[in-house]
Amino acid sequence: MNMKLDPVDNKLINFIQSNFPLVPEPYREIGATLGIREDEVIDRIKHLTENGVLRRLGGIFDSRKLGYAGTLCAMKVPGDRISETAAVINSFPGITHNYIREHSFNMWFTVLAPSQDKLDEIINQIKNRTGINDIMVLPAEKIFKIRVNFDLD
């Protein structure tokens, strides 16, 4: 971590993850709740964002509800082809996550697309452009949990 967080930062981060006020003056209201001034709230959020602690302030959407299709994929990528393969895969805007994991299926990525057809098309393009066919498509059949909040002590 490249930034030391003080207790006010922690409280602020916990609060604005789930209780961002939908009112005309949200930062003033956050400040009133945490006992700090509105401009301090704004400065702290700015600082936390610039330092990469916060990613974004806005809506987190339910992709299925919005009509999007998605899946997790796992691919067997030879060790010397990781970066070129990642470059091909990551160039699709619907790839939201891509990790190397410790397994012979070593590249794990998630794809979202506006329809199932578009999703299949992206996966086919990935196979064609990388020449790698060792790929498992693992769509969610049931969702038990998607945690969006991260509590700081």
Add this chain to the structure above:
Amino acid sequence: MLTEKEKQIIRELQNGIPLVHRPFKILAQKLRTTEEELINKIKSLLDRGYIRRFGATVRHHDLGYPANAMVVWNVPDELAEEKGRIMAGFKEVSHCYQRPRRPGWPYNLFTVVHGRSREECVRAVKKISLATGIKKYRLLFSTIELKKSSMRYFE
């Protein structure tokens, strides 16, 4: 169903909201609507489940939780529902899904487990195994993050 206006709002909200005194007023001007109307529309999108949550997203990696493992479990199909719910109850688990098995891949429940270290992840997984009685599992630690981004919808 979403109206065209609501899709515009969603498009705008994924750019993030500005850090100014009246952020919704600024966005409303861009969207040619009023501040009040925009706030009400956002609340309605939340109520109807299109927006899962409104607020900040954090990088947990930078918050002192650098270790994460995808833990895959081989659970008898008829127990998947019950065990999935138990796994979801652990605070170390951020995501829990059921997915299809594949040839050579017997695992059907997928959890993502976060920790301050690998050892912490391993300890959490042992707890989960004990609580569910599921002993067939594998931890796939992530070693490199190649991409992490927010989806942009309706673009």
